[in-house]
Amino acid sequence: xxxxxxxxxxxxxxxxxxxxxxxxxxxxxxxxxxxxxxxxxxxxxxxxxxxxxxxxxxxxxxxxxxxxxxxxxxxxxxxxxxxxxxxxxxxxxxxxxxxxxxxxxxxxxxxxxxxxxxxxxxxxxxxxxxxxxxxxxxxxxxxxxxxxxxxxxxxxxxxxxxxxxxxxxxxxxxxxxxxxxxxxxxxxxxxxxxxxxxxxxxxxxxxxxxxxxxxxxxxxxxxxxxxxxxxxxxxxxxxxxxxxxxxxxxxxxxxxxxxxxxxxxxxxxxxxxxxxxxxxxxxxxxxxxxxxxxxxxxxxxxxxxxxxxxxxxxxxxxxxxxxxxxxxxxxxxxxxxxxxxxxxxxxxxxxxxxxxxxxxxxxxxxxxxxxxxxxxxxxxxxxxxxxxxxxxxxxxxxxxxxxxxxxxxxxxxxxxxxxxxxxxxxxxxxxxxxxxxxxxxxxxxxxxxxxxxxxxxxxxxxxxxxxxxxxxxxxxxxxxxxxxxxxxxxxxxxxxxxxxxxxxxxxxxxxxxxxxxxxxxxxxxxxxxxxxxxxxxxxxxxxxxxxxxxxxxxxxxxxxxxxxxxxxxxxxxxxxxxxxxxxxxxxxxxxxxxxxxxxxxxxxxxxxxxxxxxxxxxxxxxxxxxxxxxxxxxxxxxxxxxxxxxxxxxxxxxxxxxxxxxxxxxxxxxxxxxxxxxxxxxxxxxxxxxxxxxxxxxxxxxxxxxxxxxxxxxxxxxx
Numbered sequence: 001x002x003x004x005x006x007x008x009x010x011x012x013x014x015x016x017x018x019x020x021x022x023x024x025x026x027x028x029x030x031x032x033x034x035x036x037x038x039x040x041x042x043x044x045x046x047x048x049x050x051x052x053x054x055x056x057x058x059x060x061x062x063x064x065x066x067x068x069x070x071x072x073x074x075x076x077x078x079x080x081x082x083x084x085x086x087x088x089x090x091x092x093x094x095x096x097x098x099x100x101x102x103x104x105x106x107x108x109x110x111x112x113x114x115x116x117x118x119x120x121x122x123x124x125x126x127x128x129x130x131x132x133x134x135x136x137x138x139x140x141x142x143x144x145x146x147x148x149x150x151x152x153x154x155x156x157x158x159x160x161x162x163x164x165x166x167x168x169x170x171x172x173x174x175x176x177x178x179x180x181x182x183x184x185x186x187x188x189x190x191x192x193x194x195x196x197x198x199x200x201x202x203x204x205x206x207x208x209x210x211x212x213x214x215x216x217x218x219x220x221x222x223x224x225x226x227x228x229x230x231x232x233x234x235x236x237x238x239x240x241x242x243x244x245x246x247x248x249x250x251x252x253x254x255x256x257x258x259x260x261x262x263x264x265x266x267x268x269x270x271x272x273x274x275x276x277x278x279x280x281x282x283x284x285x286x287x288x289x290x291x292x293x294x295x296x297x298x299x300x301x302x303x304x305x306x307x308x309x310x311x312x313x314x315x316x317x318x319x320x321x322x323x324x325x326x327x328x329x330x331x332x333x334x335x336x337x338x339x340x341x342x343x344x345x346x347x348x349x350x351x352x353x354x355x356x357x358x359x360x361x362x363x364x365x366x367x368x369x370x371x372x373x374x375x376x377x378x379x380x381x382x383x384x385x386x387x388x389x390x391x392x393x394x395x396x397x398x399x400x401x402x403x404x405x406x407x408x409x410x411x412x413x414x415x416x417x418x419x420x421x422x423x424x425x426x427x428x429x430x431x432x433x434x435x436x437x438x439x440x441x442x443x444x445x446x447x448x449x450x451x452x453x454x455x456x457x458x459x460x461x462x463x464x465x466x467x468x469x470x471x472x473x474x475x476x477x478x479x480x481x482x483x484x485x486x487x488x489x490x491x492x493x494x495x496x497x498x499x500x501x502x503x504x505x506x507x508x509x510x511x512x513x514x515x516x517x518x519x520x521x522x523x524x525x526x527x528x529x530x531x532x533x534x535x536x537x538x539x540x541x542x543x544x545x546x547x548x549x550x551x552x553x554x555x556x557x558x559x560x561x562x563x564x565x566x567x568x569x570x571x572x573x574x575x576x577x578x579x580x581x582x583x584x585x586x587x588x589x590x591x592x593x594x595x596x597x598x599x600x601x602x603x604x605x606x607x608x609x610x611x612x613x614x615x616x617x618x619x620x621x622x623x624x625x626x627x628x629x630x631x632x633x634x635x636x637x638x639x640x641x642x643x644x645x646x647x648x649x650x651x652x653x654x655x656x657x658x659x660x661x662x663x664x665x666x667x668x669x670x671x672x673x674x675x676x677x678x679x680x681x682x683x684x685x686x687x688x689x690x691x692x693x694x695x696x697x698x699x700x701x702x703x704x705x706x707x708x709x710x711x712x713x714x715x716x717x718x719x
Contacts, residue, residue, distance in 0.1 A: 018042070019050045020081075023059055023074055030067040082111025090118055097222040097230060101209065103251060112244040116220070116236035128235045129212050129219040130154055136163050136214035141249045143211035145170040145229050147194065152186070155193055162303060165199040168252055170208075188291040195292050197282040197300040197307075204252060211245060218245040280305035283331070290316025290346065301326055309372065312341045315357065319344075323362040330371040338396055343376035350408045351378060360384035363428070370394050379407040384421040386428050389485070392419055394437040400445040402498075406473040412530045414473040416442065423482040425547055427508045430484040436491055442475045443496030443524045458525050461535075461569045461604075461666045465527060474529045477501045477520075480513070482547065487513040494520045498536055499529035501563075505542040509552035515539055520563045526570055533675045534571040534604050538563035542576045543588040543611075550584030556591035564599045572598035572622065577611025583639045590614040600624040605631050606658070610674075611643040617650045623657035627667060627685045632711075633674055634693025644693045651700040655687050660706065677708050690714050 022036060031039075036047045051068055054060040059074035070078075087094055087110065099107055119125040133140050133154045140158065142148065146169055148155075155165065193199060208223030210233065218241060221233030236242065282304040286293055294315035300307040301322050310331040322328070330340025344357040357377040360367050363386050370393035374381050381397050384390045397418045399405075406414030418440045421433050457463045465472045477494040478501070480487050487507065494501045501520045504513050518539075526535020539558055544551035556575065563572045573596060577587035593615060598606045599622075606622030607630040609615055622629045630653060634644035661667075667676045667683035673691050678684045686706040688699055694711030701707050703718045 016050070018046075019054055022047070022050055023054060023070060023078060026060055026068060026070040027075060027078055030063065030069045032067055036068075082114050084111075086111045086114045093118060093120070093232075094222075096224060098225050099222055101223065102248070106244070106248050106251075109244060112240040113220070113234060113236065114240070115238040116234040116241045118233070119235050120232045122231045125219070125221070125232050125235070126150065132212050132214050132217045132219055133158055135216055137161075138215045139164050139166070141166040141211070141213040141246075141253075143168045143209055143249060143252060145208060145210075147190070149190070152189055152193060155199075156189055159193070159196060159198050159299065163198070164303065166249075166253065167199050167201045168249075169201070169203050171203050171205045191287070191289065191292045192295045195285075195287055196296045197284045198303060202253065211249060213242070213245045213249055216242075218242055220245060281308065282306070283308045283310055285309075286311035286313035286340075286342075288312045288314050290314045290318070294318035294320065301328060309340045309342070313343070315342065315344050317344070317346045319356045320358045322358065322360045322367055323365070325365045325367065327368040327370070328372070329368070330373065333371065338371045338373040338394070340371070341373045341375055343374070344378060345376055347378040347405070349378075349404050349406075350414055351406065352408050354383075354407055355379040356383040357381050358383065360390060361386050364388050366431075367391070368393065372396070373398070375399075378405045379415065380417045380420045382419045383417075384429070384433075386424065388430060389432040389434075390421060390429060391432070391434045392421075392436070392438060393434070396439045397442075398440075398444050399442045402442050402473040402475045404473075409474070409530075412474065413468060413527065415529075416473045416475045417479060418442070418476070419478045421480045421483065423484065425482060425549055427482050427484040427510075430510075432485055433480055433483050433487045435478050435480070435489045438478075439493045439495075440477045440497070441493075441495040442477075442498075443522075459568060463525075465525075472498070472527065474499045474527045476503060476529075479503045479505070480507065481505050483507045483511045483513075485511060487511060489513075489515045490517055492518045494518060494522075496522050496524045498522070498524050498527045500537050500540050502539045503537070503542075504540075504556070505545040506547045506551055507554040509554060511554040513541070513554055513556045515541075515556075515558045515561065517560045518562070520561065522565050522570070523567065525567045528569075533670070534574075535567065535569035536565070537571050537574050538565065538598065539573045540571075540576070541574070541588065541591075542579060544578035544585040545576070546579075551578070551586070553586045553588050556588055558591070558593045558596060560595045562597045565603060566601035568602045570600055570603045571608055572596075572600060572603070572606045574605075574608040574610065575612050575615065577643055577645075578641060583641070585641060587643070588612050588615070591616070593617040594619055596620045598622045600626045602626075602661075604628070607631070607653075608633065609645055609648055611635055611645055612648060613646045615648045617648065617653065619652040619654075621654040621657075623654075625659040625661055627661050627676065628689050629653065629655045629658050629660070629687040629705075631688075632690045632694045632697050632699075634691060634695075634711075635674065636693065644695055645690075646695045646697065648697045650688065650697065653688075653701070655702070655705055658687070660685050660687060673710075677710065684708055 033044050033047050037044045058071055060068050061071055062068050130151055133151055136158060140163055208229045210221035210229055212219045217237040219235050221230050224230050282300050284296055284300050293313040297320050306327045308329055308331050330338045332339040355378045365387050366389040367387060368391040373396040375398055382392055402416045406416040409415040419435055423429055475497050476499050477497045478489055489502055502515055507513055520538045528535055541556055543553045558573055575588055578585040601624050603626040605628040606626055607617060610633045632645045632648055637643060663683040663685055668681055670676050671678040671683050676683045677689050686708045688701055688707040690697055690709045690711040692710045694714060696713050698715045700717045700719055709716055
């Protein structure tokens with residue numbers, strides 16, 4: 001018998017429904033003639049006739065116990081038959097629709113779709129397809145000619161619930177006609193859908209197939225003969241249909257080299273902002289459109305472990321909220337400046353509520369923000385209120401100036417802050433707060449000294465800008481507050497700040513604060529923020545400033561910083577004990593101020609120790625011109641809290657290039673035993689001043705340098 005004769009005989013034998021059903025029955029278990037007769041309600045003679053034909057075709061055989069079994073050949077034939085069953089069952093559909101665009105192996109497996117249901121009503125098919133998106137909990141994969149605008153609201157709602165999408169569209173897609181008819185709100189929604197990293201997007205000439213696939217169900221529509229997409233097709237939730245659709249989608253998504261019938265075609269990332277996704281990471285490219293950028297960044301940080309931002313982003317009036325552990329970084333640097341740029345714009349001024357460009361606010365998360373260039377914001381650029389650890393690394397925060405921005409902070413003017421890590425009152429960040437390698441400049445256009453000129457009056461230490469009339473804002477660089485764990489503020493460049501450049505306050509007893517190797521340079525006039533006596537501070541540390549619960553102090557080291565102010569009345573480094581005097585609070589103890597270089601062109605005091613005990617101020621340099629090189633100042637006891645300054649060690653301070661300013665009208669009017677020494681309206685200035693509330697301090701000073709010692713049992717050693 002020839003090959004062709006055997007093939008046609010096989011088709012003839014399998015064309016009989018009884019023989020086909022008998023073969024299926026035997027594939028389940030072996031049976032005798034009488035068993036089959038009862039199962040099919042046929043006579044034993046009729047069953048015997050069919051069995052004989054199946055034996056002659058090598059599809060069945062009889063064993064020694066008179067049972068009939070399916071052969072391995074028979075099993076193979078049954079495996080191949082579902083493709084014929086499926087297509088013949090839907091012959092009318094496949095007469096008008098083509099499957100030739102499918103990769104060959106999927107046509108051979110088309111019987112896997114046998115349990116799918118043909119929906120030949122367009123409205124029903126569209127509704128059931130939309131339900132696949134609605135019911136998805138994890139993912140939706142879509143293969144279409146162009147973005148399905150009719151499902152836009154459903155897709156956006158699924159995105160809000162954390163469903164991740166993949167979208168393959170045709171290279172021939174064209175949205176222009178549809179976009180022209182969309183309302184502004186719809187257009188914004190479409191842009192979000194087109195740019196969000198929750199929808200990974202690729203384009204490919206896939207020939208009109210429509211495929212929607214979730215973890216639960218799928219819908220599949222074949223194109224009609226001319227290649228146009230049709231809107232009737234198959235719906236299924238069974239495992240084999242779902243797997244067939246998964247395999248097909250992954251073939252289109254990944255294997256573009258052998259895309260269709262041997263043709264070679266390369267996926268192009270045409271008109272898409274999402275370049276790639278891999279292993280919990282996502283690259284997101286900015287649109288510089290505030291209706292889109294905030295949403296796509298928020299989608300990314302809500303769902304990926306690493307988010308890489310590329311290009312320029314404008315988040316408008318929005319805030320990016322980080323509530324999970326994540327690394328958020330920019331892509332690339334040029335001339336040591338991050339290439340990725342972010343800005344917040346469009347706020348109302350003056351503001352009475354805290355505003356953030358980016359805010360970390362969830363316990364037990366670890367967050368890294370690095371290599372981003374922030375170019376505009378209102379109140380706080382990077383904020384962190386809750387978390388386990390935060391790393392803010394190698395970012396650039398720049399403002400042309402600080403006019404017309406900030407939060408109205410009581411009677412102290414409008415406040416602008418670069419980096420604010422402020423735990424809850426009980427304390428947050430029990431592990432690490434690292435602010436390292438950042439560049440901050442809040443006066444890149446300050447050509448006139450920081451605010452509107454006042455005919456030279458701003459050069460007088462008596463001059464104060466009218467902050468309540470918004471003549472200027474008060475700017476702070478890096479603030480850490482109420483931290484439980486280790487704090488490292490290192491290697492930052494802070495420029496053109498007018499209040500507190502680096503400020504640590506209210507950290508907890510378990511906290512270890514290191515402020516090291518930062519460069520602080522300002523050519524702008526200070527703002528005498530929050531009623532402080534100095535125009536501004538390079539580094540300021542408080543044991544207790546504003547918390548309503550007592551603070552027990554924290555470990556503090558200020559080492560190797562370079563500070564340079566060229567405007568009037570600045571203070572280089574200041575360390576403060578409790579300011580508010582909350583009962584139970586204590587002073588800062590046993591800290592280190594070492595190897596710092598402070599230059600004040602026309603300053604007030606180089607280093608200030610206020611209500612502190614046991615500090616070591618060693619090997620620092622103070623140059624320029626100031627009323628005082630160093631002060632050790634205590635205060636009267638308040639609320640039964642000892643506020644004297646005791647047992648501090650001052651040595652190896654280089655005052656060789658410091659000019660001590662002579663007393664003047666400004667200093668004479670402010671004699672108070674804390675800001676200026678003196679009596680009877682005559683102030684006194686010096687290299688070192690220990691006031692009347694200082695005790696048991698040790699100072700080593702050169703014989704040609706002036707010291708004012710008003711304290712008790714202080715030891716002065718001349719060298």
